[in-house]
Amino acid sequence: MSGSTLGELFRVTNFGESHGPAIGCVIDGCPPGMLLSEADIQPELDRRRPGTSRHVTQRNEADAVEILSGVYEGRTTGTPICLLIRNTDQRSKDYGNIAQTFRPGHADYTYWHKYGIRDPRGGGRSSARLTAPTVAAGAVARKWLAEQHGVSLRGCMTAIGEIDIPRDDWTQVDQNPFFAATASKTAELEAYMDALRKSGDSVGARLYVEASGVPVGLGEPLYDRLDADIAHAMMGLNAVKGVEVGAGFDSVRQRGSEHGDELTPEGFASNHAGGVLGGISTGQDITVNLAIKPTSSIRTPRRSIDLAGTPATVETFGRHDPCVGIRTTPIAEALLALVLIDHVMRHRAQCGDVHVATPDIARG
Numbered sequence: 001m002s003g004s005t006l007g008e009l010f011r012v013t014n015f016g017e018s019h020g021p022a023i024g025c026v027i028d029g030c031p032p033g034m035l036l037s038e039a040d041i042q043p044e045l046d047r048r049r050p051g052t053s054r055h056v057t058q059r060n061e062a063d064a065v066e067i068l069s070g071v072y073e074g075r076t077t078g079t080p081i082c083l084l085i086r087n088t089d090q091r092s093k094d095y096g097n098i099a100q101t102f103r104p105g106h107a108d109y110t111y112w113h114k115y116g117i118r119d120p121r122g123g124g125r126s127s128a129r130l131t132a133p134t135v136a137a138g139a140v141a142r143k144w145l146a147e148q149h150g151v152s153l154r155g156c157m158t159a160i161g162e163i164d165i166p167r168d169d170w171t172q173v174d175q176n177p178f179f180a181a182t183a184s185k186t187a188e189l190e191a192y193m194d195a196l197r198k199s200g201d202s203v204g205a206r207l208y209v210e211a212s213g214v215p216v217g218l219g220e221p222l223y224d225r226l227d228a229d230i231a232h233a234m235m236g237l238n239a240v241k242g243v244e245v246g247a248g249f250d251s252v253r254q255r256g257s258e259h260g261d262e263l264t265p266e267g268f269a270s271n272h273a274g275g276v277l278g279g280i281s282t283g284q285d286i287t288v289n290l291a292i293k294p295t296s297s298i299r300t301p302r303r304s305i306d307l308a309g310t311p312a313t314v315e316t317f318g319r320h321d322p323c324v325g326i327r328t329t330p331i332a333e334a335l336l337a338l339v340l341i342d343h344v345m346r347h348r349a350q351c352g353d354v355h356v357a358t359p360d361i362a363r364g
Contacts, residue, residue: 006233006236006335006338006342007029007338007339007342008342008346009029009342009345009346009349010027010028010029010030010141010338010341010342010345011027011028011029011342012025012026012027012028012133012134012137012338013025013026013028014130014133014134015133016085016087016130016133017119017121017124017125017127017129017130018087018119018121018123018124018125018127018129018130019087019119019121019124020087021086021087022084022085022086022087023084023085023087023129023130023132023133024082024083024084024085024133024136025082025083025133025134025136025137026080026081026082026083027070027080027081027082027083027137027140028080028081029345030070030076030078030081030140030144031076031078031144031345032075032076032077032078033075033076033078034075034076034143034144034147035074035075036067036071036074036075036076036081036140036143037067037071037074038064038065038066038067040139040140040143041065041067041083041136041139041140042064042065043139044135044136044138044139044142044330044334045063045064045065045085045132045135045136045139046063047135047174047329047330048063048131048132048135048327048330048331049061049062049063049132061087061088062088063085063132064085064086065083065084065085065136066083066084066085066086067081067082067083068082068083068084069081069082070082081140083133083136083137085132085133085136087129098120098314098316099120100306100307100312101304101305101306101307101312101314102304102305102306102314103296103297103302103304103314103316104296104302104303104304104314105293105294105296106123106126106296106297107123107126108120111124111125111126112307123297126238127238128238128239128321128324128327130238131237131238131328131331134237134331134334134335134338135330135331135334137334137338138330138331138333138334138335138337138338139334141334141337141338141340141341142333142334142337144341145337145340145341145344148344149213149214149215149344150213151211151212151213151214151337151340152211152212152213153209153210153211153212153333153336153337154170154173154209154210154333155173155179155207155208155209155210155329155330155332155333156170156173156179156180156181156207156208156209156329157178157179157180157205157206157207157208157325157326157328157329158206158207158208158289159205159206160178160189160192160193160203160204160205160323160325160326161192161196161203161204161205161323163185163188163189163192165178165180165181165182165185165189166181166182166184166185167181167182167208168181168182168184169181169182169183173329176189177326178326179207179326179329179330193322193323196322196323197322199300200298200299200300201294201298201299201300201322202294202295202296202298202321202322202323202324203294203295203322203323204239204291204292204293204294204323204325205292205323205324205325205326205328206289206290206291206292206325207289207290207292207325207328207329207332208287208288208289208290209287209288209290209329209332209333209336210285210286210287210288211275211285211286211336211337211340212285214275214281214283214284214285214286214340215281215283215344215347216280216281216282216283216360216362217280217281217347217351217354218280218281218340218343218344218346218347219276219279219280219281219343219347220279220280220346221278221279221280222279224279225276225278225279225280226276226279226280226281226286226339226343227245227274227276227279228279229339229342229343230243230245230286230288230335230336230339231243231245233335233336233338233339234288234290234332234335234336236335237290237328237331237332237335238324239292239293239295239296239324239325239328240290240291240292240293241291241292241293242290242291243288243289243290243291244274244288244289244290245273245274245275245276245286245287245288246271246272246273246274246275246276246287247259247272247273247274248274248289251272254272258272259272260272261273261277261282261284263361264361265361266361267361267362268282268284268361268362271284271285271287274286274287274288275287281343282362283360283361283362284362286336286340288332288336290328290332292323292324292325292328294323295321295322295323295324297316298316298322299315299316300315301313301314301315302314302315
């Protein structure tokens with residue numbers, strides 16, 4: 001299966017299935033000499049892992065990462081780093097009733113027609129379980145970016161279904177199960193999700209993620225634009241149906257006099273561009289919004305067909321997130337880190353000797 005590798009110089013290849021013995025990734029291109037251990041990666045996996053609240057799937061996975069290669073005496077060697085996460089709580093029997101049918105909104109139908117075979121256990125390769133290796137690789141990337149360039153990343157949920165969530169206190173993101181940057185909505189969201197879970201239905205979400213301290217000059221003209229690669233990576237995340245950089249679709253209602261970010265000796269006056277102009281980073285914060293669709297695997301009976309094309313009714317009884325967006329924030333942060341580290345390396349390879357007299361106004 002192609003399409004499992006992200007990046008050009010910092011390349012991450014994802015492998016495994018939801019109910020296989022293990023999942024993981026191989027990172028090729030990580031610079032040598034960086035201190036790295038499982039303890040650097042595990043905290044990010046713990047943020048993403050299932051079973052952390054009653055509002056997400058209760059699959060009980062420790063998501064304990066193992067470094068199998070690419071590290072010697074605690075430092076990266078410059079050779080491929082293999083990260084392994086063993087699956088320990090599969091319940092494949094939960095999917096026996098859908099082995100001969102297609103779940104509406106899921107990848108069952110398309111996988112079957114593309115490959116002529118599919119793994120119905122937990123969604124197989126199309127499962128959100130495969131985002132764990134992405135988070136593990138992202139932890140390596142963000143450690144290097146922080147140490148070498150002072151880049152920091154953070155994200156939060158800004159809507160669940162029809163409920164908008166303000167972004168007014170970043171200290172709250174790790175204090176509630178929704179990654180909400182506010183203390184004002186927790187009770188309302190708890191009640192909303194409890195009712196949704198009891199109904200057997202699901203709902204979508206909107207997320208926000210940003211990177212600060214990004215160097216100026218990352219990205220290429222035309223087809224390798226930084227924002228295009230960010231959108232490409234984010235659309236590779238399960239359930240993402242929309243990506244906005246900067247003002248995004250709100251720019252439709254803006255006038256040019258408002259949208260164009262004016263430059264002053266003190267810096268840019270605004271950041272409607274989301275830190276990217278002409279596909280190249282400005283040094284401002286990279287800002288991204290994501291639209292997450294409702295979970296496809298739900299208990300509510302839905303019309304479908306079986307492998308023979310005859311009518312069928314599908315109910316999914318496995319352990320599922322009523323809103324997959326709840327656990328998506330650490331994944332979106334990881335993907336942004338992976339795109340940025342790859343572009344840092346590409347920029348260094350081509351333009352490392354470039355020097356200009358104009359000051360970097362985004363950094364003052």
